[in-house]
Amino acid sequence: MEIKLSGSSEPIQISAASGFSLHAPGMYGMIKEMDTSEMTTRGPGIEDEMHKKIMASMASNEVLLFNQFEIEIEKDEYEGADESTTRAAGITRTTELGEPAMVLNTPKTRKNMMCAVLHTDENGENRWVFPEEHDDDKFSFMLPREGAEPMPEKGSNVRGKITKGIRRLVKVFAWLADDLIELGALALVKKWESKNRPYGLNLMAPGNTEGLEMDWDKIAGKRSLLLLHGTFSTWQAAFDGLIKSDWMNRLNDYYDGRIFAFNHPSLHHFPADNVKEFLKMKPSGADLDLDMLTHSRGGLVGREMIERLDQLDGKEHNIKVNKAIFVAGPHQGTILTDKDNWVKLIDSYTNLLTSLPDNTATIILESLITLIKVVGGGAVASIPGLQAMQPKGDYIKRLNSSPKVDTTYYTMGANYVPYDEKLLVRFGKKLLMKVLAKVFGEDNDMVVPTLGSFDSGAAAGGFPIPSSRQIKYEMDTDLNHLNYFTDDVVNKQIFKWLNES
Structure with missing residues (x-):
C-alpha cells in the first residue's frame, strides 16, 4: 500500500x-x-x-x-x-x-x-x-x-x-508485557538469560564457532588461554573474527590446543557472580595456569578472578594468571550504563552491529532486545551486569581498590568518537556520534571511554599499566567497540603479547 x-x-x-x-x-x-x-x-x-x-x-x-x-x-x-x-x-x-x-x-x-x-x-x-x-x-x-x-x-x-x-x-x-508485569525487570532478564545465555565452558579450535566439549584433564596444570566475552555477548559472537583468522591457528599451536572460553550471563549477574559460577564448574583438584584474553565487561570478570579470588568464597582454588589482555575494558565503567543513558547504549550497539556478520549480530541483538523490552515497558530496576559498569557505582569503586597482583596486564582501546566535533566532521561521523561525544565528554569507542581502557583511575592492582603494554587505535583505523577481533592488526598484536617472554 x-x-x-x-x-x-x-x-x-x-x-x-x-x-x-x-x-x-x-x-x-x-x-x-x-x-x-x-x-x-x-x-x-x-x-x-x-x-x-x-x-x-x-x-x-x-x-x-x-x-x-x-x-x-x-x-x-x-x-x-x-x-x-x-x-x-x-x-x-x-x-x-x-x-x-x-x-x-x-x-x-x-x-x-x-x-x-x-x-x-x-x-x-x-x-x-x-x-x-x-x-x-x-x-x-x-x-x-x-x-x-x-x-x-x-x-x-x-x-x-x-x-x-x-x-x-x-x-x-x-x-x-506479561512477564515484565508479573516478574519485574530483573526477573524478566534473569528468566531470559537462564534459558538463552546459560553458563558454559568450551574448548576452542581454529575456525570452529560451535566449540568442543570441555576437557579439564587437558587444561589442568598446563599453560592455557581463557577467553572472556563482554556485555550482551557470548564467546562465539565476541571472538568470531579471531577464531576464523590465521592467528587462531598460531595461538592453537602455541597453547597446544589448550584454549577455552567461558560463556556467562552478562546482565542479571555481577562479574563476581560470574566468577563464582566458574569456580563451581571447575573440578576442585584442577590447578589452572592461565593467560587471559578479555573483551569489554569480560575484563571485569577477569579482574575478579585475578585480583579478588580469595575474597569470593574463602577457598583455595589454585588459579594462577600469568598474563591478561584487556580489549576495550571498562576499568572506569561507562556512563552509558546509567539508566538515563540506556537508550543511547541500545542505539550504539544497534548501529555497531550493522557491519558485523549476521550470526554474530543476531546473538548480540537477542540480548539487546531483552533490554529494549525493559526500557519499552518503562521499567527502571537495576540490572546488576550494567550496574557493575556505572562509573560512580560501588562495584567499580570496590574493584578499583584491589591489592597489588603478580599478573602482567596488557591493554588496548580505540578512539572512534572524539570529543572534538571538528574531527567528527572530518571523519564523516553521524548524529549518534555527536550525541555520544556530548554524553561521554571524552574520546570513546562508542561504548567505553578510551581512557578507561588504559587506566583504572584509582590505585587498583595491576594499574597503572606501563605504556609499553598499551595500544591505542585512533580514528583512522575505524576500530570500534565491537569489531576489534575482525582486524588483523589487533589479532597480530594479541599473538605477539601472548607469545613474548
Whole structure:
C-alpha cells in the first residue's frame, strides 16, 4: 500500500489496517506500507542492513514485527521556519533529541501490549524510538522530520539534506508485557538469560564457532588461554573474527590446543557472580595456569578472578594468571550504563552491529532486545551486569581498590568518537556520534571511554599499566567497540603479547 504525503495538517491513515496514522504537516512525498515478510530497502540498490539480523533475533524474545514502512520525503514546507510559524502549522512535538517531530500513531490491540520503533534515516543510522505516550487505544512515537545530513565530499564545503531517492525505514515491533508485569525487570532478564545465555565452558579450535566439549584433564596444570566475552555477548559472537583468522591457528599451536572460553550471563549477574559460577564448574583438584584474553565487561570478570579470588568464597582454588589482555575494558565503567543513558547504549550497539556478520549480530541483538523490552515497558530496576559498569557505582569503586597482583596486564582501546566535533566532521561521523561525544565528554569507542581502557583511575592492582603494554587505535583505523577481533592488526598484536617472554 502506498500513500501520498501531501502536506496535510491532519493525521493521515498509512495502513490497510486501522490505527496506523502519521501527522506530518507540510511534508510531501510517499509512504509505503510493507508486508512484514518483505525485505525492505532504503533505495535502489541500497539494502536495509539490519533487516535479516533483527528478524532472526526476535524469536527468542517473543517479539514480532508489527508493521513496517518506507518513507521518502521530497519536500518539507516548513524546513528552516521559525518557531511561531511551525507552531501555527501544528508542528508542536519534538523528538527525545529536541528535533521537530512528525507523529506516528500505532494501534494498541491488547491491554498488555508494548511497542518500540526502529527508525533508520537516509544515512543508514538506526535509532530506537519508544512511545512518548500511550492510552488504551494507541501508541504515539515522535519521529524526526528532518532528513539526515550527509558529510561533504573531500574538497567540498557544500552541505544539504538527503532527499530524493533514499528512503527512511520505520519498523514497528510489538510484544506482550506479561512477564515484565508479573516478574519485574530483573526477573524478566534473569528468566531470559537462564534459558538463552546459560553458563558454559568450551574448548576452542581454529575456525570452529560451535566449540568442543570441555576437557579439564587437558587444561589442568598446563599453560592455557581463557577467553572472556563482554556485555550482551557470548564467546562465539565476541571472538568470531579471531577464531576464523590465521592467528587462531598460531595461538592453537602455541597453547597446544589448550584454549577455552567461558560463556556467562552478562546482565542479571555481577562479574563476581560470574566468577563464582566458574569456580563451581571447575573440578576442585584442577590447578589452572592461565593467560587471559578479555573483551569489554569480560575484563571485569577477569579482574575478579585475578585480583579478588580469595575474597569470593574463602577457598583455595589454585588459579594462577600469568598474563591478561584487556580489549576495550571498562576499568572506569561507562556512563552509558546509567539508566538515563540506556537508550543511547541500545542505539550504539544497534548501529555497531550493522557491519558485523549476521550470526554474530543476531546473538548480540537477542540480548539487546531483552533490554529494549525493559526500557519499552518503562521499567527502571537495576540490572546488576550494567550496574557493575556505572562509573560512580560501588562495584567499580570496590574493584578499583584491589591489592597489588603478580599478573602482567596488557591493554588496548580505540578512539572512534572524539570529543572534538571538528574531527567528527572530518571523519564523516553521524548524529549518534555527536550525541555520544556530548554524553561521554571524552574520546570513546562508542561504548567505553578510551581512557578507561588504559587506566583504572584509582590505585587498583595491576594499574597503572606501563605504556609499553598499551595500544591505542585512533580514528583512522575505524576500530570500534565491537569489531576489534575482525582486524588483523589487533589479532597480530594479541599473538605477539601472548607469545613474548
